[in-house]
Amino acid sequence: xxxxxxxxxxxxxxxxFAIILAIGPSVAGxxxxxxxxxxxxxxxxxxxxxxxxxxxxxxLHVHAALELMLAILLIVMPWIAGFANxxxxxxxxxxxxxxxxxxxxxxxxxxxxxxxxxxxxxGPAPPAPPAPR
Numbered sequence: 001x002x003x004x005x006x007x008x009x010x011x012x013x014x015x016x017f018a019i020i021l022a023i024g025p026s027v028a029g030x031x032x033x034x035x036x037x038x039x040x041x042x043x044x045x046x047x048x049x050x051x052x053x054x055x056x057x058x059x060l061h062v063h064a065a066l067e068l069m070l071a072i073l074l075i076v077m078p079w080i081a082g083f084a085n086x087x088x089x090x091x092x093x094x095x096x097x098x099x100x101x102x103x104x105x106x107x108x109x110x111x112x113x114x115x116x117x118x119x120x121x122x123g124p125a126p127p128a129p130p131a132p133r
Contacts, residue, residue: 002106003105003106003108004106004108005107006111007108007109007111010107011050011053011054013103014046014047014050014067017046017096017100017103018043018044018047018050019043020096021042021043021046021096022039022040022043024039024043024092024096025039025040025089025092028088028089028092029088030086030089030092033086034081034082035078035081035083035086035089035093036089038081039089039092039093042070042073042074042077045070046067049063049066049067049070060109060110061109061110063109064104064107067100067104068101068104070100071098071100071101071104072097072101073097074093074094074096074097074100075093075094075097075098075101077093078093078094
């Protein structure tokens, strides 16, 4: 599988996922209760994880492992926390968890993405080094 998302793009998407988790309960129709509380807590966890990774306090491979665990937790959380009967909350948690796993699977956490071939979106060539004097 080609891992086509770089670390910077992944970081931006992490912040977007944290925002989605924070506003999700109101938008998806479960603004109060246990499901909403856990959503706010997990949004804060994802936000803090993104910030700590951005400031280089947490290494990228540790971030990857923690994010995969968070995604799996999101998928099973409705059954663990006892709100699986709430269709909106259950479906929201499972959907966000699956999307986080897809993001995790598509991210190149090791920085080994293959650069595009010249002439196919590679951008301008780097400037030539200055001539020796």
